[in-house]
Amino acid sequence: MTPTLAKRMRPILGTFVEIGAFMHDQKESVLNQVFNKIECIHNQMSFHDPNSALSILNKSPGKWIDLPNETLSVMRKAKQLSLDSDHLFNCTLGGYLVTKNILPNHFVHSFEPSGKASDIEIRTHQARLTAPVLISLDGIAKGYAVDLAIDIMKQHNIVAGWVNAGGDLKVFGDLTLPVSQRQKQASLQPLVQLNNQALASSEVHSQSNARFPGQIIDNTGLQPKPGVISVMAKDTWLADGLTKVLALQPESERYATAKRFNAKYLSSSASTNRTTL
Protein backbone atom coordinates (compact mmCIF):
# COMPACT_ATOMS: atom_id res chain seq x y z
CA MET A 1 0.00 0.00 0.00
CA THR A 2 1.34 3.43 -0.93
CA PRO A 3 1.65 5.72 2.08
CA THR A 4 -0.45 8.87 1.98
CA LEU A 5 0.62 12.34 3.01
CA ALA A 6 -0.86 14.04 6.07
CA LYS A 7 0.00 17.71 6.53
CA ARG A 8 -0.79 19.79 9.57
CA MET A 9 0.14 23.30 10.65
CA ARG A 10 -0.28 24.86 14.08
CA PRO A 11 0.75 28.19 15.57
CA ILE A 12 3.40 27.28 18.16
CA LEU A 13 6.83 28.59 19.20
CA GLY A 14 5.57 32.08 18.25
CA THR A 15 5.53 31.02 14.62
CA PHE A 16 3.93 28.39 12.37
CA VAL A 17 5.01 24.77 12.65
CA GLU A 18 4.22 22.42 9.78
CA ILE A 19 4.45 18.64 9.83
CA GLY A 20 4.31 16.56 6.66
CA ALA A 21 4.14 12.78 7.16
CA PHE A 22 3.81 9.91 4.72
CA MET A 23 1.90 7.29 6.70
CA HIS A 24 0.24 3.97 5.98
CA ASP A 25 -2.50 4.79 8.52
CA GLN A 26 -3.53 8.36 9.12
CA LYS A 27 -3.07 8.57 12.86
CA GLU A 28 -3.87 11.93 14.46
CA SER A 29 -2.33 10.71 17.73
CA VAL A 30 1.14 10.43 16.17
CA LEU A 31 0.93 13.93 14.71
CA ASN A 32 -0.25 15.23 18.09
CA GLN A 33 2.75 13.59 19.78
CA VAL A 34 5.11 15.30 17.35
CA PHE A 35 3.55 18.72 17.97
CA ASN A 36 3.53 18.08 21.73
CA LYS A 37 7.24 17.21 21.73
CA ILE A 38 8.07 20.48 19.98
CA GLU A 39 5.98 22.43 22.45
CA CYS A 40 7.52 20.59 25.43
CA ILE A 41 11.07 21.44 24.30
CA HIS A 42 10.04 25.03 23.78
CA ASN A 43 8.50 25.24 27.26
CA GLN A 44 11.60 23.78 28.97
CA MET A 45 13.92 26.25 27.31
CA SER A 46 11.73 29.33 27.26
CA PHE A 47 13.48 32.47 28.50
CA HIS A 48 10.10 34.25 28.58
CA ASP A 49 8.49 31.78 31.00
CA PRO A 50 9.78 32.66 34.50
CA ASN A 51 9.15 29.08 35.66
CA SER A 52 10.80 27.17 32.78
CA ALA A 53 13.76 24.87 33.54
CA LEU A 54 16.05 27.40 31.84
CA SER A 55 14.70 30.31 33.90
CA ILE A 56 15.26 28.38 37.14
CA LEU A 57 18.91 27.92 36.13
CA ASN A 58 19.22 31.59 35.17
CA LYS A 59 17.83 32.67 38.54
CA SER A 60 20.32 30.54 40.49
CA PRO A 61 23.94 31.40 39.62
CA GLY A 62 26.50 29.31 41.51
CA LYS A 63 24.10 26.46 42.30
CA TRP A 64 23.83 23.03 40.70
CA ILE A 65 20.32 22.81 39.21
CA ASP A 66 18.51 19.62 38.14
CA LEU A 67 17.51 19.97 34.50
CA PRO A 68 15.64 17.81 31.98
CA ASN A 69 17.86 15.78 29.65
CA GLU A 70 16.78 17.75 26.58
CA THR A 71 17.75 21.09 28.16
CA LEU A 72 21.14 19.65 29.18
CA SER A 73 21.67 18.28 25.69
CA VAL A 74 20.98 21.69 24.11
CA MET A 75 23.27 23.38 26.65
CA ARG A 76 26.10 20.95 25.82
CA LYS A 77 25.61 21.65 22.12
CA ALA A 78 25.44 25.41 22.72
CA LYS A 79 28.60 25.33 24.83
CA GLN A 80 30.51 23.32 22.23
CA LEU A 81 29.32 25.52 19.37
CA SER A 82 30.46 28.60 21.32
CA LEU A 83 33.93 27.10 21.72
CA ASP A 84 34.12 25.86 18.12
CA SER A 85 33.01 29.23 16.73
CA ASP A 86 35.29 31.36 18.90
CA HIS A 87 32.17 32.64 20.67
CA LEU A 88 30.53 34.02 17.53
CA PHE A 89 27.73 31.78 18.73
CA ASN A 90 27.18 32.76 22.34
CA CYS A 91 24.29 31.56 24.48
CA THR A 92 25.28 33.81 27.42
CA LEU A 93 23.97 37.05 25.91
CA GLY A 94 20.63 36.89 27.75
CA GLY A 95 21.67 39.71 30.09
CA TYR A 96 22.37 42.05 27.19
CA LEU A 97 19.00 41.22 25.59
CA VAL A 98 17.24 41.91 28.91
CA THR A 99 18.88 45.31 29.25
CA LYS A 100 17.68 46.11 25.72
CA ASN A 101 14.13 45.02 26.67
CA ILE A 102 14.20 42.33 23.98
CA LEU A 103 13.89 39.62 26.64
CA PRO A 104 11.86 40.00 29.87
CA ASN A 105 13.49 40.77 33.21
CA HIS A 106 12.26 38.40 35.90
CA PHE A 107 15.46 38.43 37.92
CA VAL A 108 16.08 39.85 41.37
CA HIS A 109 19.85 39.37 41.26
CA SER A 110 22.25 41.53 39.28
CA PHE A 111 23.58 39.85 36.15
CA GLU A 112 26.32 40.29 33.57
CA PRO A 113 25.34 41.39 30.04
CA SER A 114 27.34 38.52 28.55
CA GLY A 115 29.77 35.75 29.41
CA LYS A 116 31.62 32.78 27.96
CA ALA A 117 31.08 29.06 27.47
CA SER A 118 33.30 28.43 30.53
CA ASP A 119 30.63 30.11 32.70
CA ILE A 120 28.49 26.99 32.20
CA GLU A 121 29.31 23.69 33.93
CA ILE A 122 27.37 20.57 33.03
CA ARG A 123 27.31 17.15 34.68
CA THR A 124 24.84 14.25 34.61
CA HIS A 125 21.32 15.64 35.14
CA GLN A 126 22.59 19.02 36.37
CA ALA A 127 24.12 22.31 35.26
CA ARG A 128 25.63 25.29 37.10
CA LEU A 129 26.40 28.86 36.12
CA THR A 130 29.76 29.83 37.59
CA ALA A 131 29.11 33.52 36.84
CA PRO A 132 25.86 35.52 37.02
CA VAL A 133 25.17 35.28 33.28
CA LEU A 134 21.75 34.68 31.69
CA ILE A 135 21.52 31.82 29.20
CA SER A 136 19.33 32.18 26.13
CA LEU A 137 18.97 29.03 24.03
CA ASP A 138 16.78 30.65 21.38
CA GLY A 139 19.59 30.27 18.86
CA ILE A 140 19.42 26.47 18.67
CA ALA A 141 16.46 25.19 20.74
CA LYS A 142 13.97 25.43 17.88
CA GLY A 143 16.30 23.48 15.59
CA TYR A 144 16.82 20.87 18.31
CA ALA A 145 13.04 20.54 18.73
CA VAL A 146 12.75 19.83 15.00
CA ASP A 147 15.43 17.11 15.28
CA LEU A 148 13.59 15.38 18.14
CA ALA A 149 10.26 15.68 16.31
CA ILE A 150 11.79 13.89 13.32
CA ASP A 151 13.10 11.15 15.65
CA ILE A 152 9.54 10.59 16.94
CA MET A 153 8.21 10.34 13.39
CA LYS A 154 10.81 7.70 12.57
CA GLN A 155 9.98 5.75 15.75
CA HIS A 156 6.33 5.62 14.68
CA ASN A 157 7.16 4.09 11.31
CA ILE A 158 6.37 7.19 9.34
CA VAL A 159 7.93 6.38 5.99
CA ALA A 160 9.10 9.87 5.11
CA GLY A 161 8.31 13.41 6.08
CA TRP A 162 9.39 16.79 7.29
CA VAL A 163 9.00 19.27 10.11
CA ASN A 164 9.22 22.99 9.44
CA ALA A 165 9.27 25.16 12.56
CA GLY A 166 9.19 28.73 11.34
CA GLY A 167 11.76 28.09 8.63
CA ASP A 168 13.98 25.65 10.52
CA LEU A 169 13.24 22.35 8.85
CA LYS A 170 14.41 18.79 8.41
CA VAL A 171 13.45 16.23 5.79
CA PHE A 172 13.83 12.47 6.09
CA GLY A 173 13.05 9.38 4.09
CA ASP A 174 12.77 8.90 0.41
CA LEU A 175 11.64 12.31 -0.65
CA THR A 176 13.01 15.55 -1.92
CA LEU A 177 11.44 18.74 -0.66
CA PRO A 178 11.67 22.03 -2.54
CA VAL A 179 12.28 25.02 -0.29
CA SER A 180 11.84 28.71 -0.96
CA GLN A 181 13.40 31.50 1.05
CA ARG A 182 11.23 34.27 2.46
CA GLN A 183 12.91 37.63 2.46
CA LYS A 184 11.88 40.56 4.53
CA GLN A 185 11.16 42.76 1.55
CA ALA A 186 8.00 40.78 0.81
CA SER A 187 9.19 38.10 -1.54
CA LEU A 188 9.83 34.38 -1.85
CA GLN A 189 12.71 32.98 -3.86
CA PRO A 190 13.39 29.33 -4.73
CA LEU A 191 16.34 28.26 -2.56
CA VAL A 192 17.17 24.55 -2.60
CA GLN A 193 15.81 21.01 -2.69
CA LEU A 194 16.33 19.04 0.50
CA ASN A 195 16.80 15.30 0.87
CA ASN A 196 17.66 13.80 4.28
CA GLN A 197 19.02 17.13 5.40
CA ALA A 198 18.19 20.05 7.62
CA LEU A 199 17.98 23.71 6.72
CA ALA A 200 17.74 26.74 8.95
CA SER A 201 17.46 30.40 8.18
CA SER A 202 17.79 33.49 10.31
CA GLU A 203 17.10 37.00 9.35
CA VAL A 204 19.32 39.80 10.48
CA HIS A 205 17.38 43.03 10.79
CA SER A 206 17.91 46.33 12.48
CA GLN A 207 15.32 45.84 15.21
CA SER A 208 12.74 43.22 16.11
CA ASN A 209 9.18 43.78 14.98
CA ALA A 210 5.86 42.01 15.37
CA ARG A 211 5.87 40.22 12.02
CA PHE A 212 9.44 39.00 12.24
CA PRO A 213 10.51 38.42 15.86
CA GLY A 214 14.04 37.63 17.02
CA GLN A 215 17.37 39.32 16.86
CA ILE A 216 21.01 38.45 16.24
CA ILE A 217 23.71 40.43 18.01
CA ASP A 218 27.40 39.94 18.53
CA ASN A 219 29.39 39.92 21.76
CA THR A 220 29.79 43.67 21.78
CA GLY A 221 26.13 44.28 21.10
CA LEU A 222 26.82 45.41 17.54
CA GLN A 223 24.44 44.43 14.75
CA PRO A 224 25.58 42.49 11.71
CA LYS A 225 24.60 43.51 8.19
CA PRO A 226 20.90 42.92 7.42
CA GLY A 227 19.98 39.93 5.25
CA VAL A 228 18.76 36.33 5.36
CA ILE A 229 21.28 33.62 6.23
CA SER A 230 20.42 30.02 5.31
CA VAL A 231 22.50 27.00 6.30
CA MET A 232 22.09 23.36 5.33
CA ALA A 233 23.44 20.66 7.68
CA LYS A 234 22.80 17.11 8.84
CA ASP A 235 20.95 18.28 11.96
CA THR A 236 18.67 21.24 12.42
CA TRP A 237 20.18 22.44 15.73
CA LEU A 238 23.55 22.84 14.01
CA ALA A 239 22.06 24.56 10.95
CA ASP A 240 20.11 26.85 13.32
CA GLY A 241 23.18 27.69 15.43
CA LEU A 242 25.41 28.23 12.41
CA THR A 243 23.06 30.85 10.96
CA LYS A 244 24.00 33.01 13.95
CA VAL A 245 27.73 32.34 13.48
CA LEU A 246 27.68 33.14 9.77
CA ALA A 247 25.51 36.23 10.26
CA LEU A 248 28.40 37.76 12.21
CA GLN A 249 30.99 36.98 9.54
CA PRO A 250 31.71 38.70 6.25
CA GLU A 251 30.13 36.97 3.24
CA SER A 252 33.54 35.84 1.99
CA GLU A 253 34.22 33.76 5.13
CA ARG A 254 30.82 32.09 5.43
CA TYR A 255 31.37 29.25 2.96
CA ALA A 256 34.60 28.11 4.63
CA THR A 257 33.16 28.34 8.14
CA ALA A 258 30.12 26.28 7.17
CA LYS A 259 32.36 23.68 5.54
CA ARG A 260 34.37 23.34 8.76
CA PHE A 261 31.13 22.15 10.43
CA ASN A 262 30.23 19.84 7.50
CA ALA A 263 27.49 22.29 6.62
CA LYS A 264 26.74 24.48 3.64
CA TYR A 265 26.01 28.20 3.49
CA LEU A 266 23.31 29.10 0.98
CA SER A 267 23.28 32.63 -0.24
CA SER A 268 19.97 33.61 -1.72
CA SER A 269 21.57 33.99 -5.15
CA ALA A 270 22.22 30.21 -5.12
CA SER A 271 18.51 29.80 -5.60
CA THR A 272 18.31 27.49 -8.56
CA ASN A 273 21.41 25.41 -7.92
CA ARG A 274 21.20 21.71 -7.26
CA THR A 275 23.13 21.56 -4.06
CA THR A 276 24.86 18.59 -2.52
CA LEU A 277 26.13 18.41 1.00
Place this chain on the structure above:
Amino acid sequence: MKQLIPILGLPILCASPIAYAVEYLNEDQAQVALFGQQASFTPTLIKLNEEQRDQIEAISDVRQRWKTQKAWKAFTPEKDFLGWVIIDKVIGKHEFITYATAISPEGKVLGIEIMDYRETYGGEVRQAEWRNHFVGADKTHPLELTEDIPNISGATLSCRNVTNGVKRLLALYEVALKP
Protein backbone atom coordinates in the same frame (compact mmCIF):
# COMPACT_ATOMS: atom_id res chain seq x y z
CA MET B 1 28.05 13.32 2.57
CA LYS B 2 24.73 12.62 1.00
CA GLN B 3 24.32 12.92 -2.72
CA LEU B 4 20.97 14.38 -3.71
CA ILE B 5 18.92 12.31 -6.06
CA PRO B 6 19.47 13.95 -9.44
CA ILE B 7 16.31 15.50 -10.77
CA LEU B 8 15.76 16.08 -14.45
CA GLY B 9 15.00 19.57 -15.64
CA LEU B 10 15.69 22.92 -14.08
CA PRO B 11 12.89 24.68 -12.27
CA ILE B 12 11.01 27.14 -14.45
CA LEU B 13 10.69 30.57 -12.92
CA CYS B 14 7.46 32.40 -13.50
CA ALA B 15 5.73 35.44 -12.07
CA SER B 16 2.74 34.66 -9.88
CA PRO B 17 0.51 36.79 -7.69
CA ILE B 18 0.12 33.89 -5.23
CA ALA B 19 3.49 33.14 -3.73
CA TYR B 20 2.42 30.32 -1.52
CA ALA B 21 -0.87 28.60 -0.73
CA VAL B 22 -1.50 25.38 1.17
CA GLU B 23 -4.78 23.75 2.16
CA TYR B 24 -4.30 21.59 5.23
CA LEU B 25 -7.78 20.58 6.32
CA ASN B 26 -11.34 20.99 5.11
CA GLU B 27 -14.12 21.61 7.63
CA ASP B 28 -14.83 17.92 8.29
CA GLN B 29 -11.14 17.08 8.66
CA ALA B 30 -10.59 20.03 11.03
CA GLN B 31 -13.43 18.84 13.27
CA VAL B 32 -11.93 15.35 13.48
CA ALA B 33 -8.40 16.69 14.03
CA LEU B 34 -9.67 18.76 16.98
CA PHE B 35 -12.19 16.42 18.65
CA GLY B 36 -11.38 12.96 17.28
CA GLN B 37 -13.06 10.43 15.04
CA GLN B 38 -15.71 9.44 17.59
CA ALA B 39 -17.22 12.90 18.05
CA SER B 40 -20.35 14.10 16.23
CA PHE B 41 -20.90 17.70 15.17
CA THR B 42 -23.95 19.95 14.96
CA PRO B 43 -23.60 23.11 12.88
CA THR B 44 -24.44 26.38 14.58
CA LEU B 45 -24.11 29.84 13.09
CA ILE B 46 -23.12 32.40 15.72
CA LYS B 47 -24.82 35.72 14.93
CA LEU B 48 -23.41 38.83 16.56
CA ASN B 49 -25.17 42.19 16.86
CA GLU B 50 -23.34 45.52 16.91
CA GLU B 51 -23.28 45.66 20.70
CA GLN B 52 -21.79 42.16 21.00
CA ARG B 53 -19.12 43.00 18.44
CA ASP B 54 -18.18 46.13 20.42
CA GLN B 55 -18.02 44.03 23.60
CA ILE B 56 -15.70 41.52 21.90
CA GLU B 57 -13.39 44.34 20.85
CA ALA B 58 -13.47 45.83 24.35
CA ILE B 59 -12.47 42.50 25.93
CA SER B 60 -9.88 41.34 23.38
CA ASP B 61 -8.56 44.57 21.84
CA VAL B 62 -9.20 42.94 18.47
CA ARG B 63 -12.00 44.07 16.17
CA GLN B 64 -14.70 41.49 15.38
CA ARG B 65 -15.02 42.04 11.61
CA TRP B 66 -17.59 39.34 10.91
CA LYS B 67 -21.27 39.56 11.87
CA THR B 68 -21.57 35.79 11.78
CA GLN B 69 -19.10 33.13 12.82
CA LYS B 70 -19.29 29.57 11.52
CA ALA B 71 -19.18 27.00 14.30
CA TRP B 72 -20.12 23.46 15.35
CA LYS B 73 -21.03 21.94 18.66
CA ALA B 74 -19.11 18.73 19.31
CA PHE B 75 -20.63 15.77 21.18
CA THR B 76 -19.43 12.38 22.40
CA PRO B 77 -21.21 9.25 21.08
CA GLU B 78 -23.19 9.44 24.37
CA LYS B 79 -24.30 12.96 23.38
CA ASP B 80 -22.23 14.71 26.07
CA PHE B 81 -21.22 18.23 25.03
CA LEU B 82 -17.48 18.47 24.33
CA GLY B 83 -17.18 22.07 23.16
CA TRP B 84 -17.18 24.21 20.05
CA VAL B 85 -15.25 24.22 16.81
CA ILE B 86 -15.12 27.78 15.47
CA ILE B 87 -13.78 28.61 12.04
CA ASP B 88 -12.11 31.97 11.68
CA LYS B 89 -10.00 33.95 9.23
CA VAL B 90 -7.15 36.35 9.88
CA ILE B 91 -5.61 38.69 7.38
CA GLY B 92 -2.10 40.05 7.79
CA LYS B 93 0.02 42.26 5.59
CA HIS B 94 0.67 39.38 3.19
CA GLU B 95 -0.94 36.43 4.97
CA PHE B 96 -4.45 35.04 4.63
CA ILE B 97 -5.13 32.29 7.12
CA THR B 98 -8.22 30.20 7.83
CA TYR B 99 -8.02 28.24 11.04
CA ALA B 100 -10.23 26.19 13.34
CA THR B 101 -10.18 26.51 17.11
CA ALA B 102 -11.66 24.06 19.60
CA ILE B 103 -13.07 25.72 22.72
CA SER B 104 -14.20 23.74 25.76
CA PRO B 105 -17.61 24.27 27.44
CA GLU B 106 -15.66 26.24 30.12
CA GLY B 107 -14.07 28.54 27.53
CA LYS B 108 -10.57 27.03 27.35
CA VAL B 109 -8.69 26.59 24.06
CA LEU B 110 -8.40 22.86 23.39
CA GLY B 111 -6.58 23.10 20.08
CA ILE B 112 -5.85 25.18 17.00
CA GLU B 113 -5.44 23.79 13.48
CA ILE B 114 -4.55 25.87 10.43
CA MET B 115 -6.96 24.93 7.59
CA ASP B 116 -5.73 27.15 4.80
CA TYR B 117 -2.59 29.26 4.61
CA ARG B 118 -1.66 31.79 1.92
CA GLU B 119 1.07 34.33 1.46
CA THR B 120 0.59 36.79 -1.37
CA TYR B 121 3.14 39.29 -2.57
CA GLY B 122 1.65 40.80 -5.71
CA GLY B 123 3.38 40.57 -9.08
CA GLU B 124 6.94 40.85 -7.84
CA VAL B 125 7.34 37.21 -6.88
CA ARG B 126 9.28 34.67 -8.82
CA GLN B 127 7.99 31.20 -8.22
CA ALA B 128 9.65 27.98 -9.18
CA GLU B 129 7.61 25.31 -10.82
CA TRP B 130 9.43 22.47 -9.16
CA ARG B 131 9.53 19.19 -11.02
CA ASN B 132 9.31 15.69 -9.57
CA HIS B 133 9.09 16.70 -5.94
CA PHE B 134 9.22 13.28 -4.47
CA VAL B 135 11.48 10.69 -5.96
CA GLY B 136 11.21 7.21 -4.53
CA ALA B 137 14.03 4.69 -4.58
CA ASP B 138 11.49 2.08 -5.64
CA LYS B 139 10.37 3.55 -8.91
CA THR B 140 7.17 1.52 -8.94
CA HIS B 141 5.99 3.20 -5.74
CA PRO B 142 7.42 6.70 -5.65
CA LEU B 143 6.15 9.09 -3.04
CA GLU B 144 4.32 11.79 -4.86
CA LEU B 145 2.94 15.12 -3.86
CA THR B 146 -0.10 16.24 -5.77
CA GLU B 147 0.61 19.94 -5.36
CA ASP B 148 3.50 22.09 -6.53
CA ILE B 149 4.23 23.77 -3.23
CA PRO B 150 7.65 24.43 -1.76
CA ASN B 151 8.31 24.71 1.95
CA ILE B 152 9.45 28.10 3.19
CA SER B 153 12.58 28.96 5.12
CA GLY B 154 13.96 32.43 5.66
CA ALA B 155 12.73 35.25 7.82
CA THR B 156 10.65 33.69 10.59
CA LEU B 157 7.06 34.82 10.41
CA SER B 158 5.25 35.64 13.64
CA CYS B 159 1.94 33.87 14.32
CA ARG B 160 0.64 36.92 16.20
CA ASN B 161 -2.31 37.36 13.82
CA VAL B 162 -3.63 33.92 14.71
CA THR B 163 -2.89 34.41 18.41
CA ASN B 164 -4.90 37.64 18.33
CA GLY B 165 -7.66 35.84 16.42
CA VAL B 166 -7.91 33.21 19.14
CA LYS B 167 -7.96 35.95 21.78
CA ARG B 168 -10.92 37.43 19.92
CA LEU B 169 -12.70 34.05 19.80
CA LEU B 170 -12.30 33.67 23.56
CA ALA B 171 -13.97 37.08 23.94
CA LEU B 172 -16.70 35.87 21.57
CA TYR B 173 -17.19 32.89 23.90
CA GLU B 174 -17.64 35.27 26.85
CA VAL B 175 -20.12 37.43 24.96
CA ALA B 176 -22.14 34.91 22.96
CA LEU B 177 -21.49 31.29 23.97
CA LYS B 178 -20.92 31.16 27.72
CA PRO B 179 -23.84 29.36 29.40
